[in-house]
Amino acid sequence: MRVHQLERPLVRSLVQAVSRGTAELDDDAVARIFATATWSVLVEPGDGVAGLLLESIGADRALSMLIEGRPPGDWLAASVDAGSPVELGLADVAAACERWRPRLSSRLVVAALRAAVQCRAGFVTPGDAAWPDALEVLGAHAPIGLWVRGSVGALDHPGGAIAIVGSRDATNYGEHVAMDLASGLSDRGFAVVSGAAYGIDGMAHRACLASRGTTVAFLAGGVDRLYPAAHHDLLLRAAVSGAVVSELPCGSSPTKWRFLQRNRLIAAASHATVVVEAGQRSGSLNTAGHAAALGRPLGAVPGPVTSVTSAGCHRLLREFDAVCVTSVADVVEMVLGSPDARPVGASTTSGAAPGATATGRAGERRSADGPDTTRVLDALSSRSPRGVADLARRTGMAPRAVAVTLGTLALDGGAYENENGWLRM
Amino acid sequence: MRVHQLERPLVRSLVQAVSRGTAELDDDAVARIFATATWSVLVEPGDGVAGLLLESIGADRALSMLIEGRPPGDWLAASVDAGSPVELGLADVAAACERWRPRLSSRLVVAALRAAVQCRAGFVTPGDAAWPDALEVLGAHAPIGLWVRGSVGALDHPGGAIAIVGSRDATNYGEHVAMDLASGLSDRGFAVVSGAAYGIDGMAHRACLASRGTTVAFLAGGVDRLYPAAHHDLLLRAAVSGAVVSELPCGSSPTKWRFLQRNRLIAAASHATVVVEAGQRSGSLNTAGHAAALGRPLGAVPGPVTSVTSAGCHRLLREFDAVCVTSVADVVEMVLGSPDARPVGASTTSGAAPGATATGRAGERRSADGPDTTRVLDALSSRSPRGVADLARRTGMAPRAVAVTLGTLALDGGAYENENGWLRM
Numbered sequence: 001m002r003v004h005q006l007e008r009p010l011v012r013s014l015v016q017a018v019s020r021g022t023a024e025l026d027d028d029a030v031a032r033i034f035a036t037a038t039w040s041v042l043v044e045p046g047d048g049v050a051g052l053l054l055e056s057i058g059a060d061r062a063l064s065m066l067i068e069g070r071p072p073g074d075w076l077a078a079s080v081d082a083g084s085p086v087e088l089g090l091a092d093v094a095a096a097c098e099r100w101r102p103r104l105s106s107r108l109v110v111a112a113l114r115a116a117v118q119c120r121a122g123f124v125t126p127g128d129a130a131w132p133d134a135l136e137v138l139g140a141h142a143p144i145g146l147w148v149r150g151s152v153g154a155l156d157h158p159g160g161a162i163a164i165v166g167s168r169d170a171t172n173y174g175e176h177v178a179m180d181l182a183s184g185l186s187d188r189g190f191a192v193v194s195g196a197a198y199g200i201d202g203m204a205h206r207a208c209l210a211s212r213g214t215t216v217a218f219l220a221g222g223v224d225r226l227y228p229a230a231h232h233d234l235l236l237r238a239a240v241s242g243a244v245v246s247e248l249p250c251g252s253s254p255t256k257w258r259f260l261q262r263n264r265l266i267a268a269a270s271h272a273t274v275v276v277e278a279g280q281r282s283g284s285l286n287t288a289g290h291a292a293a294l295g296r297p298l299g300a301v302p303g304p305v306t307s308v309t310s311a312g313c314h315r316l317l318r319e320f321d322a323v324c325v326t327s328v329a330d331v332v333e334m335v336l337g338s339p340d341a342r343p344v345g346a347s348t349t350s351g352a353a354p355g356a357t358a359t360g361r362a363g364e365r366r367s368a369d370g371p372d373t374t375r376v377l378d379a380l381s382s383r384s385p386r387g388v389a390d391l392a393r394r395t396g397m398a399p400r401a402v403a404v405t406l407g408t409l410a411l412d413g414g415a416y417e418n419e420n421g422w423l424r425m
Numbered sequence: 426m427r428v429h430q431l432e433r434p435l436v437r438s439l440v441q442a443v444s445r446g447t448a449e450l451d452d453d454a455v456a457r458i459f460a461t462a463t464w465s466v467l468v469e470p471g472d473g474v475a476g477l478l479l480e481s482i483g484a485d486r487a488l489s490m491l492i493e494g495r496p497p498g499d500w501l502a503a504s505v506d507a508g509s510p511v512e513l514g515l516a517d518v519a520a521a522c523e524r525w526r527p528r529l530s531s532r533l534v535v536a537a538l539r540a541a542v543q544c545r546a547g548f549v550t551p552g553d554a555a556w557p558d559a560l561e562v563l564g565a566h567a568p569i570g571l572w573v574r575g576s577v578g579a580l581d582h583p584g585g586a587i588a589i590v591g592s593r594d595a596t597n598y599g600e601h602v603a604m605d606l607a608s609g610l611s612d613r614g615f616a617v618v619s620g621a622a623y624g625i626d627g628m629a630h631r632a633c634l635a636s637r638g639t640t641v642a643f644l645a646g647g648v649d650r651l652y653p654a655a656h657h658d659l660l661l662r663a664a665v666s667g668a669v670v671s672e673l674p675c676g677s678s679p680t681k682w683r684f685l686q687r688n689r690l691i692a693a694a695s696h697a698t699v700v701v702e703a704g705q706r707s708g709s710l711n712t713a714g715h716a717a718a719l720g721r722p723l724g725a726v727p728g729p730v731t732s733v734t735s736a737g738c739h740r741l742l743r744e745f746d747a748v749c750v751t752s753v754a755d756v757v758e759m760v761l762g763s764p765d766a767r768p769v770g771a772s773t774t775s776g777a778a779p780g781a782t783a784t785g786r787a788g789e790r791r792s793a794d795g796p797d798t799t800r801v802l803d804a805l806s807s808r809s810p811r812g813v814a815d816l817a818r819r820t821g822m823a824p825r826a827v828a829v830t831l832g833t834l835a836l837d838g839g840a841y842e843n844e845n846g847w848l849r850m
Contacts, residue, residue: 173729302727302739304598305751314727317742317749324742324749326730 007106014113018123020152035059036125038109039144041249042066042100044375044396045261049096051140052086053079059144066100098398102389112222115250119224121149132156135268137294143247143265149223150239154214155269159189161216162331163270163291165284166200166277167309174200174277174309177301179207181274184328186213190335191242193218193270195262196231200276200284205231205238215242216269220254220262222246227254255378257371257395263287272297272335274325278312285312292320297334299325372397376405377414377424385421432531439538443548445577460484461550463534465570466674467491467525469800469821470686474521476565477511478504484550484569491525523823527814537647540675544649546574557581562719563693568672574648575664579639580694584614586641587756588695588716590709591625591702592734599625599702599734602726604632606699609753611638615760616667618643618695620687621656625701625709630656630663640667641694645679645687647671652679680803682796682820688712697722697760699750703737710737717745722759724750797822801830802839802849810846 015033016025025033036059043050053062056079065075072093079086116123124130125145130152135142148155162185164178182192182204192208194201196217208215215238221227223246226235235244247265248258263283267273267290275298278284291298300322303310316322323334379394380386388406392399406422409415414425440458441450450458461484468475478487481504490500497518504511541548549555550570555577560567573580587610589603607617607629617633619626621642633640640663646652648671651660660669672690673683688708692698692715700723703709716723725747728735741747748759804819805811813831817824831847834840839850 173731177730301730302735302742302749304729305602305726306598310727311751314749314751317727318751318755324727324739326736326739326743330743 007110010110011113014110014117017117018113018121020122032058032060032127033123033125034109035063036145037113037123037249038063038106040123040147040247041109041112042103042396043144045143045247045258046141046264047096047396048140049088049092050100050144051142052088053093053096054144055140056084056086057082066097066104069097072097095398095401099392099396099401102392102399103396109249112249112251115222115224116147119149119250121147121223121250122152123147124152124155128152130155132269134161134270135265137296138264138268141264142268146245146247147223147249148243148245150243151214151241152243154191154216154241154243155245157191157214157216159191159214160335161191161193161270162335163193163266163273163287164200164204164276165194165266165273165287166275167279167282167284167312168197168199168201169279169309170199170203170277171307171309173303173307174301175203178203178276181276181301181325181328181331182207182215183211183213185331186211186215188328188332190271191216193266195219195266195283195287196227196235196238196244197283198228198230202231202234204276205234209234209237209241212241217242217244218262218265218269219244219246220248220258222248222250222252224250225253255375257375257378259283260286260374264290267291267294267296270296272299272331274299274301274331275313275316275322276301277303277309278316279309280311280315282312285316288316288320288322292322297323299323299331299334301325372401372405373409373414376402376409380415380422380424382424385418385423387421391422432535435535436538439535439542442542443538443546445547457483457485457552458548458550459534460488461570462538462548462674463488463531465548465568465572465672466534466537467528467821468569470568470672470683471566471689472521472821473565474513474517475525475569476567477513478518478521479569480565481509481511482507491522491529494522497522520823520826523825524817524821527817527824528821534674537674537676540647540649541572544574544675546572546648546675547577548572549577549580553577555580557694559586559695560690560693562721563689566689567693568690571670571672572648572674573668573670575668576639576666577668579616579641579666579668580670582616582639582641584616584639585760586616586618586695587760588618588691588698588712589625589629589701590619590691590698590712591629591700592704592707592709592737593622593624593626594704594734595624595628595702596732596734598728598732599726600628603628603701606701606726606750606753606756607632607640608636608638610756611636611640613753613757616641618691620644620691620708620712621652621660621663621669622708623653623655627656627659629701630659634659634662634666637666642667642669643687643690643694644669644671645673645683647673647675647677649675650678680800682800682803684708685711685799689715692716692719692721695721697724697756699724699726699756700738700741700747701726702728702734703741704734705736705740707737710741713741713745713747717747723747724756724759726750797826797830798834798839801827801834805840805847805849807849810843810848812846816847 015030039059072090075093132155178200186208191214193216194204205215217238223244226232263286266287273291275284275288300313300316325331375395379391388399388402391402437455440455464484497515500518557580603625611633616639618641619629630640642663648669651657688711691712698716700709700713725738725741750756800820804816813824813827816827
C-alpha cells in the first residue's frame with residue numbers, strides 16, 4: 001500500500017474532516033491519524049499483538065514496516081529502539097503480519113474515511129482529549145481508535161456511565177424494569193450505555209432519551225450502518241445528545257465475533273454493568289463476563305424463576321457473584337459503594353477469556369469452538385462460495401489460519417468446498 | 426418446689442411415658458428427665474445462662490440448687506467441682522435465678538407432662554440417641570429438651586434436612602415454587618423442615634407430605650396446641666411420618682419472642698435454609714439471619730422486583746450473600762457443594778444477635794427495642810390488667826427486670842398501669 005501523490009490532498013481533507021478539530025492539522029498529525037485509521041481497517045477488534053506494537057512503536061512507523069514487509073525481528077528491534085520492548089515472540093509477529101496484510105489497501109481506508117465523512121462520524125484516537133480513559137483497562141486489547149457519530153464528549157460523560165444490557169427477547173417485565181432503571185439513572189446524571197439491540201438494549205436507550213439523558217450505543221459494525229435497521233431512528237436520536245460508537249471503520253458489517261468484542265467495549269466504557277433480563281444464551285452474559293473480568297461492578301436484576309428470560313440473570317447471581325439489583329438506588333449504591341471490594345480480574349481482556357467463561361457452558365456452540373472458527377463461520381456464506389484469500393480479508397486472519405480452520409470445519413461438518421470455493425453448511 | 430412423696434408414682438409414670446423407651450427407667454433417670462422437663466418449663470427459649478449451667482452441673486443438681494435458693498457463688502463453685510467451670514459473673518447467675526424462680530412449681534411441670542402424655546408427645550433430651558446433633562451448633566443456646574409429636578427419628582433424618590420457609594402472605598408464584606422445591610427435595614431423600622405458618626411454610630409441609638416425604642414442623646408454642654388452627658389437620662398428618670416439635674412444654678402459647686427463638690431451631694436443625702418469598706418484614710428473614718450466623722448455607726429464591734413479597738429475598742441476596750436458588754438442583758448443589766466455603770459465624774446464637782441483624786432495619790419496631798420489651802409486650806394484654814409477678818411468670822423474666830421494662834414502656838407509650846395492673850397500650 002502506498003498513498004500516491006495524487007491522493008494526498010484527498011487524504012488530508014478526509015482526515016481533517018474526521019478529526020473534527022477547527023485548527024488545520026500539520027503533516028505529521030495527518031500521517032498519524034491516517035495510519036491509525038488504516039490500522040482500524042487492518043485488524044479485527046481486540047487484536048492484542050497490534051495493540052502492543054502500536055503502543056510501542058506508533059501507528060505511523062508500524063504501518064510503514066508492514067507496507068515494507070519487514071521481518072519479525074525488525075519489529076521487535078524497533079520496539080526496543082522505541083524504549084518499550086514488547087513481550088512477543090517472533091512467531092506472534094509473523095502470524096500477525098500474515099493476517100494484517102490481506103487488507104492492506106489504501107482504497108479500503110479512503111473508502112472508510114469517505115463513508116465516515118458522509119455520515120459525519122468523527123475518528124477519536126488514544127492521544128485525543130476526548131479519548132475515554134475508562135478503556136485503558138483493556139490494555140493491549142483496547143481499541144485502536146473509535147468512530148463516533150454524535151458527541152465525542154458523551155464517551156467520557158462527567159456523571160459517569162452505566163451499561164444496561166439484556167435479552168433481545170425481553171418480556172414486558174424486563175422492558176418495564178429497563179425503562180425504570182434507564183430513566184432513573186439518567187435523572188441522576190449517569191450516561192446510559194448499551195448495544196442498540198432489540199429488547200432491553202433498545203428500551204434502555206429509548207428511556208434515557210425520554211428522560212433527556214445522555215445515551216451511548218456501541219455497535220458491532222460501522223456507524224454508517226445503523227443496526228438493527230428497526231432502530232435506525234432511535235440511533236439517530238441517540239447521536240443528537242449522545243453518541244453512536246464503533247471501533248470498526250465505516251462499511252464494516254457486524255459479525256458474531258464483532259458482537260462479542262463490542263461487548264468488551266460496553267463493559268469497559270461503563271462504571272458498572274447491569275443485566276436486566278437474559279436467557280441462558282443471551283449475548284449480554286458475555287458483556288457481564290467482561291465486566292466481571294475487568295473488575296467493574298456487575299449487577300443482575302432478578303425475575304421469576306419460572307421465566308426463561310431471567311435464567312441468565314440468576315446464573316450471574318449464582319456463579320459470577322453479581323449484585324442483586326432491584327431499583328435505581330441499588331445500582332447507585334453498587335457504583336458508589338466501594339467498587340474496590342470486588343476482586344479485580346486480569347487487567348487485560350483477551351477475546352476468548354471472559355467471553356468463554358460467561359458463555360462457555362451456555363453460549364452458542366460455535367462460539368465455544370474458539371475464536372477462529374467463529375470468525376471464519378461469520379465470513380462464510382451458505383450461497384456464495386468464497387476463496388481462502390477472500391476469507392482472510394473478511395476475517396482479518398492469516399490465509400494459512402483460515403485454511404486450517406476450514407479444514408477443521410470440513411471435518412466437523414460446519415463448512416464444505418465446491419469447485420468455486422468454500423460454503424457454510 | 427418439691428416433688429411430694431404422694432406425687433412420686435405419678436411423676437414416674439409420666440416420665441416413663443414421655444421418654445418412650447420400653448425398658449423401665451431407674452430412679453436416677455427419672456430424676457434427671459423430670460429435672461430437665463422442669464427446666465424446660467422454667468426458662469424461655471435460648472437462655473444461655475441456663476444452657477451453660479445445665480451443661481456444667483447437670484439439670485438435676487441445678488434444679489436442687491434453685492429449689493434450695495443457693496447463692497450465685499455456690500453455682501459457680503459447683504461448676505468448678507464438676508470440672509467444667511462456667512464463664513459467668515455472679516450477677517449473671519443472680520439475675521438468672523431471679524427470672525427462673527417465679528415459675529418454680531411442680532404443678533406446672535406435672536401439668537406439662539400430663540398434657541404431653543395426652544397428645545402422645547415424647548420428650549427428648551441431649552443425652553438421648555434421638556437428639557439431633559445438628560442443634561449442638563447453638564452451644565449454650567441449644568434447647569434444654571424437645572417435645573416431639575410423631576417420629577423422633579425424623580429429627581435426625583438420614584438423608585439430611587432442608588428448611589423451606591417464607592412469607593405468610595405468599596403469592597401463587599411463591600407457593601408454586603415452594604411446592605416444587607419441597608416435593609423435589611423430598612424425592613431426593615431430604616426431610617423438609619419449616620414453621621407450620623400459612624403461605625410458604627404450609628405449602629412446604631403439604632408438598633413434602635404429598636410426595637410421601639418426611640417433614641418436620643417446629644412450633645413456637647406447645648405441641649399440644651397445633652398452631653395455626655387452620656393447619657391442625659396438616660400438622661397431625663406431618664406427625665404421622667415426620668414430627669411436630671417444640672422446645673416449649675405443652676400448654677405454652679406462642680409469643681413473638683418464641684417465634685423468633687423457634688426460628689433458630691429451624692435454621693440449626695437444617696443443613697441449609699431456603700427462603701422462597703419474603704416481604705421486607707417477614708419472620709423468615711429472621712430464620713435466614715440465624716442460618717447465616719450459624720454458617721449454614723442460605724438460599725433465597727428470586728422473584729419479580731415489582732413484587733413486594735420477593736423484596737426480602739432480594740435483600741438476602743444483596744446483603745446476606747445468600748445463594749440465588751431457582752431449582753431443586755440449585756438447592757442440592759448449595760448443600761452438597763463445599764458448605765465450608767461459607768464463612769462460619771459465631772458458633773453460638775444469642776437471642777438478639779442474628780435476629781436483630783436480619784430484622785434490624787426492617788423488622789417490626791417492637792423487636793428492635795430489645796428482647797425484654799418484646800417479651801413483656803407479648804405477656805401484656807390490652808384488656809386484662811396484669812401484675813409484675815404474673816408478668817414475670819409469663820415472660821420467664823425476673824420481676825425486677827419486668828418492672829424496669831414496664832417503666833420504659835410506660836414512658837414510650839407502649840404500656841400503662843391502672844388500679845388492677847399493667848395493660849398494653
